[in-house]
Amino acid sequence: MKKRAFVAITGASGVIYGACLLKALEEAGIETYACATADALANANAETGGKYRDIKSYLYDMGVKNTILYSEDDHGAPPASGSFKTDYYIAAPASMGFVGRVASGVSSNLPERCADVALKERRPLAVLFRETPLSAIHLENLLRLSRAGTLIMPAAPAFYGKPESIGDLVNFTVGKVLDVLGIDNGLYKRWGG
């Protein structure tokens, strides 16, 4: 059976992380499911200068072709249940609002519910958050998630690979997310070759 991944795209800056991640997961032969919040769509437009009416058309333009998309209020979507076997859960980018709500056990929409499912089922959950600076509340929420088993990943690219484009920076960060989940990828130049 193919592996399955659920990707939550929330309203932090860097919607491109979610798109790039979904494309890489599709290329890795993983069955992909995703949900974007309303603020993720707003950011997709803000960050591209686009006028996308839905996240599907943005993702399609970014090369995401085979992902099953759900609306954020679809609490009955299969990934919302622990009985639907999902191998990886990733929030990319993750807003600090998302982090805070998941850390408090609040499941007000599908992305938050899926993160909650990952934690209760003890399945891999990676949270690629983006905010700066961080308040003490952000840090406490991140620590809480980490203690519950979440892989906490700042959207913070390294420069030793001599990035030449935004794509290089994004690929480095997305490659690291795939690395921590144990998914083979050649998205970035590794130290030592």
Ligand SMILES: Cc1cc2nc3c(=O)[nH]c(=O)nc-3n(C[C@H](O)[C@H](O)[C@H](O)COP(=O)(O)O)c2cc1C
């Ligand atoms: C242009 C723009 C950029 C934003 N960037 C961030 C960000 O980098 N990190 C963050 O935590 N929130 C950011 N926000 C705020 C979130 O979108 C906002 O808190 C939202 O309610 C998050 O909700 P969601 O998690 O349901 O998407 C941004 C908002 C806008 C309009």
